Amino acid sequence: MRHRNAGFKLGRNTSHRRALLRNLVTSIIIEDRVETTVAKAKAVRPHVEKMITLGKKGDLHSRRQALSFLMTDKAVERLFETVAPRYGDRQGGYLRIVRTGFQKGDGAEKAFIELLGSEKQLDAKRQKRGEIKAKKRAELEKHLEESKKEDGGDEKAA
Numbered sequence: 483m484r485h486r487n488a489g490f491k492l493g494r495n496t497s498h499r500r501a502l503l504r505n506l507v508t509s510i511i512i513e514d515r516v517e518t519t520v521a522k523a524k525a526v527r528p529h530v531e532k533m534i535t536l537g538k539k540g541d542l543h544s545r546r547q548a549l550s551f552l553m554t555d556k557a558v559e560r561l562f563e564t565v566a567p568r569y570g571d572r573q574g575g576y577l578r579i580v581r582t583g584f585q586k587g588d589g590a591e592k593a594f595i596e597l598l599g600s601e602k603q604l605d606a607k608r609q610k611r612g613e614i615k616a617k618k619r620a621e622l623e624k625h626l627e628e629s630k631k632e633d634g635g636d637e638k639a640a
Contacts, residue, residue: 490525504553507552515596526595529551
């Protein structure tokens, strides 16, 4: 029986588990969306919610507490300036876990864990990524055409 056994061990020792959760929380705050296993997503949810609650308080002590848990200053800055104000009137439930399928190697169930209300930012990132890909593709095609012209000119001369 699992009576009074709270939390997820995730097959790791204490320090490894803490580092994993800190890294996941930092990534979620910076990226708005992370793909991981379902067990890790469920384990990290309370930590992210606590960070957002600290961000909503907004005082110096909360900032220092968040800074002691999060891995980068950039994450703390983003938490207090953009993420937490997004949930000003909401009393919890800041995350969504969406199951996506199974991992190829060991068959573990995968899921996206994402912040609610981040759809606009994710769409903007996706669009920007698409524009960069299209630009690279155009440059590559141009380069290939130039190399074909040079190769074709050499063959005619020979």
